[in-house]
Amino acid sequence: MTDLAVDDRGLLLTVGADVPVNVLFDDQRVFSFWLERDTQPEGERRRYPWPPALHSFLDGAVDVALADPVDGAVWLSTAARLGSGVGPVRVQDGHGNPLALDKSLRLTRLFGxxxxxxxxxxxxxxxxxxxxxxxxxxxxxxxxxxxxxxxxxxxxxxxxxxxxxxxxxxxxxxxxxxxxxxxxxxxxxxxxxxxxxxxxxxxxxxxxxxxxxxxxxxxxxxxxxxxxxxxxxxxxxxxxxxxxxxxxxxxxxxxxxxxxxxxxxxxxxxxxxxxxxxxxxxxxxxxxxxxxxxxxxxxxMRVGIDERWARRRAGLDSAGRITPSGFVRWVREQEPEAATFVDVGCGEGTDTNWLSRGGGRVVGLDFFGPDLRKGGGRAERKGLSTEFAWANLNELRSVLAVGAWLAREPGPRSVLAHHVVDAVDRTGLTNLLRLARTVTRDSGRCYLQFQTVATPYSRDAGLDPVPAERVAEAVRARGGRVEQCLDLTEEQAGVPGAVAGTDPTLCRMVVSWSR
CATH class of the missing domain: 3.30.460.10 (Beta Polymerase, domain 2)
Structure with a gap:
């Protein structure tokens, strides 16, 4: 390791061996990484990007040093100006206590x-x-x-x-x-x-x-x-x-x-x-x-459940939305005769409880317990018969058990998933379609809405846009048929804060299965 440069993107250095190193801000250890394992090549040097948990602190002047984790000896140091470059960089909590990243890169107060x-x-x-x-x-x-x-x-x-x-x-x-x-x-x-x-x-x-x-x-x-x-x-x-x-x-x-x-x-x-x-x-x-x-x-049944997943799903419904989405209204129009609706990824149940007002059997599924309890509490206060149940799309046993239960509910049965396709990985998508096939086969349809292009809304909600064709391929792989695939702008879909006149960024897809 012969040089060190620091900019708004992170650290840039020349690496001679793969060893762990402590990163110090003005003599305060803030995080650690391995010189090769955790970096990517950039020209003749290697780049370590700033961990996301630090982004809000990286504005001002700071002396950055790389030190030996064993004896504390400083190997390299340089003065840096980040963001506006005004004032000092201080990685502290509201009481002035030093903060640092733990081994999971979460910001916290460390024992040291x-x-x-x-x-x-x-x-x-x-x-x-x-x-x-x-x-x-x-x-x-x-x-x-x-x-x-x-x-x-x-x-x-x-x-x-x-x-x-x-x-x-x-x-x-x-x-x-x-x-x-x-x-x-x-x-x-x-x-x-x-x-x-x-x-x-x-x-x-x-x-x-x-x-x-x-x-x-x-x-x-x-x-x-x-x-x-x-x-x-x-x-x-x-x-x-x-x-x-x-x-x-x-x-x-x-x-x-x-x-x-x-x-x-x-x-x-x-x-x-x-x-x-x-x-x-x-x-x-x-x-x-x-x-x-x-x-x-x-x-x-806790496979795949982590804080990121919880924030992602909760962020879509817990930000204060109290009116039903344009998506759920559209689904209701398409399925006036449905006897059972299953809302996958229901969050706090705003859409689910709205469906319940129209009569029939309505079940909301989610893995995030606090949201399910909120949705159930709202239903009880409003005298609705909505049922909320726990399900995890990352766990096959959960999907099979819930699917077997709901397949016995009155038909026609419709499944809807609002921003679930773009909030799960490939395993989650496969299991979503497996669940939908079990519930709707020869009985109803599955309705999906998901981001296909990144927007401020998708970034705020933690969504990963998915091309419509990739979802269609997954549907066909599960024996399904895409009946309809609509491109929409966020304004057309009723997304808060959407900008009029933008290109399509969303897909509404209707899927069915028959024997």
Missing amino acids: DRDPEQMVPLLDTIEVVLSALEAAGVEPFVAYGTLLGAVRDQDFIGHDSDADLGYVSRFEHPADVVRESFALQRRLREMGFPVHRYSGLGLKVVAREADGSPRGLDVFGGFVHDDVLYLMGEVGHPFRREWLYPRSTVVLAGRELPAPAEPDHLLEAMYGPTWRTPDPAYKFTTPRSTQRRLSGWFRG
């Missing part, structure tokens, strides 16, 4: 930027939750980055931002392991802890700190099957049970906490043989076979 006394409530919470898990019938231990910091430094990892706990079930069959996890969840709730479930073997236990603020700790369950340890998160590694139990202890920030019998073996399974070397830009590279097993056994 907190004073020791600020970490005491977290340590207290860890001990409380460990005791609760023990009382609930398992033998927990600190895991992942919490275990790594304790073994390597007897302290929290400076570039980390959360704490992790784990346990390994005494059972050896996935179904028994899941049953035990649900029993554990019920026991913890009886003890007064709010518990949120990630998967069949992943929990978040919420405890209250001294000031009353909530603190969530991830609890990853695991089991040993055919001499392989599977631990939720990322682990599927040959293992011996005596490396786990009876437990040993480690010291974390002055507290003695339970750990696996031989922590080194678990850390190698989690982080590889180089786990002793600090890597603030570490990325898990779980084998595809392990991912498939963990997903098939335990992740169940």
Whole structure:
């Protein structure tokens, strides 16, 4: 690494070796990356673009440096002016606390930027939750980055931002392991802890700190099957049970906490043989076979659900839209005799509840629980019979189960999906069409509206425009027929803020299936 340039697009540098590096803004570590793995060639140099979470801060003057993650030695530095170049760049929260990006490139307060006394409530919470898990019938231990910091430094990892706990079930069959996890969840709730479930073997236990603020700790369950340890998160590694139990202890920030019998073996399974070397830009590279097993056994119907997905779907309906869309009005006009409407990706149910006013059976489907509850609450207050149900287009089991249920509803049955095609990946599109075929085959039609061209609306809503022909190809691949394909402008579709006289940016597609 021989030079460094900084501009509004990111960092530009010449790379000699692929190693991790810390990026400092005026001596404050803000994020880390690998010099080759995380960059793209640009001429004779390589480019690292600014992470999106930083964009709102990148306006002003700042000294940018690249430093060694191990000893902190600065390798290169340069003065930069970003945006207007006026004033200093400060990556801070509203109270002036330094912020940085964690390993998932999310902006947060990291452990290394907190004073020791600020970490005491977290340590207290860890001990409380460990005791609760023990009382609930398992033998927990600190895991992942919490275990790594304790073994390597007897302290929290400076570039980390959360704490992790784990346990390994005494059972050896996935179904028994899941049953035990649900029993554990019920026991913890009886003890007064709010518990949120990630998967069949992943929990978040919420405890209250001294000031009353909530603190969530991830609890990853695991089991040993055919001499392989599977631990939720990322682990599927040959293992011996005596490396786990009876437990040993480690010291974390002055507290003695339970750990696996031989922590080194678990850390190698989690982080590889180089786990002793600090890597603030570490990325898990779980084998595809392990991912498939963990997903098939335990992740169940939460496959593909993440914050981006939630923001994307919620952003379309939660921004205050209280009137039905032009799309749903159009669908109602096309299907005056439909006995059942199924609104896929219904969000808060504005369109769904409007359909329900016209009579007949109306079901809204979405994966985002808060929106479903809002839609159901509105329906109840207005005396509507709308039904809202959870479904995940990224999980085949969910699609098949919901499809089998709705295929028995009164016909003709119509499926509508407003900005779902452009809010899912190829798997989601395939499953949307699979669901629509199951529900409407020889009974009704499927109606789709999606962006084909990027616009300010699609960018604000987090949509990815999809060419109409690609959707038509997917329909034909599922045995369907495109009856109608209409190009519209956003103004014609009634999109808020649409500009009159623009070129078509939307597609309305009508699809049917017959035996």
